[in-house]
Amino acid sequence: MSDTNSLYNEFARLVELGDEAKVRQFVVDHFQEFPEDVQGKLTLAFFEEALSNEAETTGSVSSIKDAGASALQDMVKIKGELEDKLKVINIKEDLNK
Amino acid sequence: MSFIGNYSEEKENLVPPPPEKPQGPTLASVLQDPKESALFGSMLKAEGADSALMLRLADSKLEPGDMRELEVYRAQFFEKKERVKTVNAVVTKETIVDFAASHPELQQIINMVGPDKAVGILQAQMARLAVEEPPRFDEIFNKVRILGEARKRAEELDKIVEERVQKLGLDTTTVAKILAIDNTAERKKKLSELVKEKYKAAGEMASWKNLWRGKKDVDIEREVVGLDMNKMYIETRLSEIDHHMERVGEVLALDMENNADLRHALAREITGEKKVEEKNSGFKEMKSSLMSDETLMSEWAEFKAAEADWATKSDADKTAARDRFVQEYQKKREDTIKKGKGFWSSIFSGMFSLYTIDSAKKDKLKL
Numbered sequence: 001m002s003d004t005n006s007l008y009n010e011f012a013r014l015v016e017l018g019d020e021a022k023v024r025q026f027v028v029d030h031f032q033e034f035p036e037d038v039q040g041k042l043t044l045a046f047f048e049e050a051l052s053n054e055a056e057t058t059g060s061v062s063s064i065k066d067a068g069a070s071a072l073q074d075m076v077k078i079k080g081e082l083e084d085k086l087k088v089i090n091i092k093e094d095l096n097k
Numbered sequence: 098m099s100f101i102g103n104y105s106e107e108k109e110n111l112v113p114p115p116p117e118k119p120q121g122p123t124l125a126s127v128l129q130d131p132k133e134s135a136l137f138g139s140m141l142k143a144e145g146a147d148s149a150l151m152l153r154l155a156d157s158k159l160e161p162g163d164m165r166e167l168e169v170y171r172a173q174f175f176e177k178k179e180r181v182k183t184v185n186a187v188v189t190k191e192t193i194v195d196f197a198a199s200h201p202e203l204q205q206i207i208n209m210v211g212p213d214k215a216v217g218i219l220q221a222q223m224a225r226l227a228v229e230e231p232p233r234f235d236e237i238f239n240k241v242r243i244l245g246e247a248r249k250r251a252e253e254l255d256k257i258v259e260e261r262v263q264k265l266g267l268d269t270t271t272v273a274k275i276l277a278i279d280n281t282a283e284r285k286k287k288l289s290e291l292v293k294e295k296y297k298a299a300g301e302m303a304s305w306k307n308l309w310r311g312k313k314d315v316d317i318e319r320e321v322v323g324l325d326m327n328k329m330y331i332e333t334r335l336s337e338i339d340h341h342m343e344r345v346g347e348v349l350a351l352d353m354e355n356n357a358d359l360r361h362a363l364a365r366e367i368t369g370e371k372k373v374e375e376k377n378s379g380f381k382e383m384k385s386s387l388m389s390d391e392t393l394m395s396e397w398a399e400f401k402a403a404e405a406d407w408a409t410k411s412d413a414d415k416t417a418a419r420d421r422f423v424q425e426y427q428k429k430r431e432d433t434i435k436k437g438k439g440f441w442s443s444i445f446s447g448m449f450s451l452y453t454i455d456s457a458k459k460d461k462l463k464l
Contacts (some may be wrong), residue, residue: 008451012387027444028205035285041447042217044222046203047188049440050196051240053149056198058247065254068349072261072342079338082331089328 007033121175128154137174140228146170177227180238187241188219236438258349261450290363379441386433386445388426388452390461397422397462415464422462424453 014023015066027042034042127133141151150166150226153159159167190212197204207215275291278284400422401407410418434445 002453006183008448009389011448011451012389015380015384015387020380023380023444024202027448028202031206031209034447036371038447038450039210040218040222040225042444043203043206043210043218044226045218045440045443045447046200046206047193047196047236048240048443050193050200050203051187051237051244053200054196055240055244055247058244060441062247062250062254065251065258065349068345069254069258069261071345072258072349075342075345076261079335079342082335082338086328086331086335089331093328 003033006034121172121178124164124171127171127174136224136228137170140174140177141170141223143169143229143231144173160366174228176222176422177231178236180234181223181227184223184234184238184241185220185243188223189218190216192401208364230435233443262346262349285362291362379437383434383437384440386430386437388430390458393426393454393458394462396426412464419459419462419464423459425455 011023011026014026031039031042111120120175122133138151138155145165150163153163154167162421193207193215194212197207199265210218223234223237275284275287278287310416399420404410404418407415431449434442434449436442437445
């Protein structure tokens with residue numbers, strides 16, 4: 001049996017066990033034993049996943065910044081309204097003294 | 098303008114425009130470059146080009162009319178190469194190192210092969226994928242586009258947020274202190290805790306704001322008894338607002354684009370861990386694409402049993418049938434992988450070629 005077949009059989013055994021984390025680790029641990037074309041495809045698979053994560057994360061960060069920026073704007077507005085109100089109260093207080 | 102000038106201009110307007118020059122490299126230049134030629138050949142195969150045409154091209158024995166057909170493929174090839182360029186603009190040393198900072202397996206691979214070689218591997222894979230597996234390449238192309246748009250939006254927001262935070266003079270020192278922690282695990286833990294707290298604070302703030310917004314001045318007047326109470330009420334609210342502004346502004350003010358840990362801590366808080374599970378779906382589906390000596394033998398037995406008059410067939414027919422069976426055995430699994438999408442489909446696609454059915458293995462499949 002060739003080495004590549006042994007590697008494949010071990011990969012298949014782990015897949016059958018259903019442990020995704022172990023399969024991922026196996027692929028990385030044996031990376032340098034794989035032929036070049038397989039290494040290329042595996043690198044691409046991990047890159048693709050990292051790319052998706054980045055796209056999603058950047059999108060999520062934008063969402064919270066968007067929400068946060070508008071919340072800050074609202075707070076500034078409310079703060080202004082409250083401060084105006086306070087000024088009126090203070091003036092009334094001064095007049096009543 | 099002088100008379101000569103006018104004349105030249107008019108003459109220029111009278112000259113019909115030259116015929117549109119085809120974009121991209123000529124077919125000859127593609128075929129002269131061994132790498133490009135191999136990719137072009139892969140594309141012809143993937144696109145289902147006429148096998149006779151491919152043979153004539155390989156033997157340099159093209160017939161009249163072939164060039165017209167090949168020109169269509171050449172234009173298609175050029176278009177794919179342009180899309181590869183767009184994707185490869187993202188596949189740089191800086192980008193993959195940045196991506197790897199939050200992707201442990203990619204990090205391990207880069208550590209093994211080095212960032213420069215990793216870039217070379219990935220760029221070559223993009224070119225291969227574009228011609229051999231267009232749907233998968235399109236997925237990557239779209240992700241690159243989405244990332245580009247998200248980054249552009251993030252940059253725009255950064256400017257807005259920076260402006261507002263600076264204007265408000267909010268303090269950002271707490272997070273800066275955490276980012277300075279050298280121990281990666283501790284830094285990530287603290288960031289995660291902080292983001293959780295700040296994100297919760299933003300939520301609280303939003304609900305408080307809604308509560309406040311729902312009340313009209315007249316309601317507030319009714320709520321409070323005297324002038325002093327009213328003043329106290331407002332002062333309390335003002336102090337609350339300042340507190341919330343500090344908490345929200347602290348996270349918003351950060352340079353998240355340049356800090357992967359923070360970006361991911363925040364994204365986890367927003368999207369939750371559920372997305373990770375969703376992304377990993379496809380693992381179970383890929384199981385049916387596994388190959389093994391056992392399934393090869395058992396399916397061979399089933400194949401023979403299903404063939405009519407197997408015993409009476411000649412050895413040559415049986416051998417041909419066995420070759421056909423082996424091809425079908427592999428193709429069925431390859432099709433399952435190709436139908437799949439996402440990470441696991443890509444991993445199984447990579448591992449597929451490791452299981453070989455050589456002549457020794459075929460011999461075990463008794464006729």
